[in-house]
Amino acid sequence: MTASAKGMEGRVILVTGSTGGIGLETARELVKRGAQVTIAGRNAQKTAQVAQEIGAAGTLIADLSELSQVQRAAEEFAQRSGRLDVLVNNAGALLNTRQETREGIEMTWALNHLSPFLLTRELLPLLQRGTMPRVVTVSSGAHAMGRIRFDDPEFRRGYSGWLAYAQSKLANILFTRELARREPWLHANTLHPGMVATGFGSHQGGAFSQVYRLVDRFSLTPVQGAQTTIHLAADPVDVxxxxxxxxxxxxxxxxxxxxxxxxxxxxxxxxxxxDVLRGRIPGRTWPDILAEVRRVTGA
Structure with missing residues (x-):
């Protein structure tokens, strides 16, 4: 066992987006180092297969783009485990067309930012019971093109898949900075994994997919792309x-x-x-709602 692997035996870790790509490789390596890793995924059968393949301690099934499911997943994890040592927020998506979750939130904003925000918030009591607790959130160099559209974070006007993604990755960094300020007992850091060949974005169709398939040919492997996440989850990090x-x-x-x-x-x-968890409609004013009613009813 290498020096960097010491101290992982028995550590309780939750990794989201861990049925493929860098999330899978992160979970696989942390299991090898002796950690008790729970992997989170949407598809129960696939998640169970991956858990068996890598020797994960358990699975958590949820569509993390839906905040009610994020909350339920946190509650379920808390019922199973008395503590959490490391939370790895890895799940994310890049979409070339604007989509909304069933809760009415733009998908990129919901999955890439609000989901890790809520999951982390809900799991803070477990992290407080952990040993050297850490939150690792996967951001991206794409944050360089990002701006937080505080008046329209869901891109209801002028949607751009790339700019929505860049905004969400900037939000990951800002969220992490504020989390670290609020919870000084917690090591909270974020990272850019590099351009990784995971098929990310290649399922979107059209020219968007073609560009990503070309980029993947010159990208890091998932194993290479997972190294910084693994470092922040497992190695001595004092910042x-x-x-x-x-x-x-x-x-x-x-x-x-x-x-x-x-x-x-x-x-x-x-x-x-x-607002979502209380059943309200986020981001919509009464004029927005009335306009939608008129559109649907033809009034």
Whole structure:
């Protein structure tokens, strides 16, 4: 066992988006190092197969784009485990057309940002009971093109799949910075995994898919792309609220260092997730609702 692998025996870890790509390779390596890894996925059969293949301690089945399922998954995990040592927020998507979840939230914003925000918030009590607790959130160098559209984070106007993705990856970094500020006992860091050949975006169809299939030919393997995530989950890391590239601290773009924006984003995110969980319609004003009613009824 290498020096970096020491101390992982018995550590309780939850990895989202772990049935393929860098999430799978992260989970696989952490299991090899002796951790008790629970993998989260949408498809029960596939998730069970992957868990058996890598020797995971358990599975958590949920569609993490739906916040009610995120909350249920956190409750289910809490019922099973008395603590959590490491949470790896890895699940994400890039969509070339605007889609909404069944809860009425734009899919990229829901899955890439609100989901890890809520999951982390709900699991904080378990993390407080953990040993050297950590939250690792997979961001991207795409944050460089991101801006938080506080007046329209769901891109109801002028949707761009790439800009929605870039915004969500910027949100990952800002969320992590504010989390580290609020919870100084917790090591919370984020990372850019590199351009990884995981088929990410290749299922979208048309020119979008063709570009991603071409990019994949020149990208890192999932094993290579998982290394920074594994480093932050398993190796000695004495900083918090930082952004990592190639397993080293890096400086993100200036908009990712705006602590005022981080606080504003936190407050916006809390409002959105709480509205959804209370059955409200997020992001829609009464004029929006009336316009939708008129469109549907023809009134």
């Amino acid at each position: 918090t609220g930082r952004y990592f590239v190639k397993s080293s601290v890096a400086t993100p773009q200036p908009q990712a260092l705006d602590d005022g924006a981080a606080l504003r984003l936190w407050n916006l995110s809390e409002t959105q997730v709480d």
